[in-house]
Amino acid sequence: MFTGIVTDVGDIERVTPTAQGQLHRLRILCSYDQATIADGASIACNGICLTVVASGVAGGRTWFEVDAAAETLGVTTAGDWAAGSRLNLERALKIGDELGGHVVTGHVDGIATVLTREDLPDMARFVLRVPRELARFIAAKGSVTLDGASLTVNTVEDDRFSVLIIPHTLSVTTIGAWRGGQAVNIEVDLMARYAARLTETSR
Incomplete structure (x- = not known):
């Protein structure tokens, strides 16, 4: 769950599609502390709840990777994302966090x-x-x-x-x-x- 309060703006470093184009692996640069990003964590990227599959630090900046599957590519703007695209980012809500916006699922309609x-x-x-x-x-x-x-x-x-x-x-x-x-x-x-x-x- 999320609140719709954007906490960072990330930059897509690269998009790697599969041979069939049914899945896009995205590497996104951000300012989050890499030590706090666990594999399997959820991060909303332009409102889409995506699961972190890898993360690291390069050139002094944190990066994380997520996969966007065919359904996501078809019903959201993710299919048009490319290297250089900028994305609103939000970490998943933790118990006790301030609910500054409203309850957001990350399931784009x-x-x-x-x-x-x-x-x-x-x-x-x-x-x-x-x-x-x-x-x-x-x-x-x-x-x-x-x-x-x-x-x-x-x-x-x-x-x-x-x-x-x-x-x-x-x-x-x-x-x-x-x-x-x-x-x-x-x-x-x-x-x-x-x-x-x-x-x-x-x-």
Whole structure:
């Protein structure tokens, strides 16, 4: 489990696909202490919960490797990642940690598209389009996870919604580089999903 509070921005050093292209081995550079990264640990990479298979230190910087399987490559933005791509990172939640965002599973539901970016005096406003089957889980003032960052929904209209991003978040995540047309991973709020399911079963 995660909180959607990004703790580092990593850089993909290399992507190694299998011969069949069904699995990508990713090496990601980060600022985490390598001694704290155990094989089998979970790290959210742009909101995708991935399992560490190896780690080390090279050139004074920590690296870790994860595998992205065919399902992940097909339903998230991971299939487009390449050397040089920057990723929002978050370590798995530990008992006693502060829950600063909301409960995030790291199981991405799909891909949303940034339609517009408006830079305001004290923040940036993004309008995104979500896959229609996920639109019912998006509510004004509710939570949504975009590329691993816990955000509050500002407005909703059909399959479009907006978020307002403060300068701190723009500076410590990859959101500062978002532009129109960009694809981002989306995970809907877990409580919204359960509420929708309860409504369906009660009919």
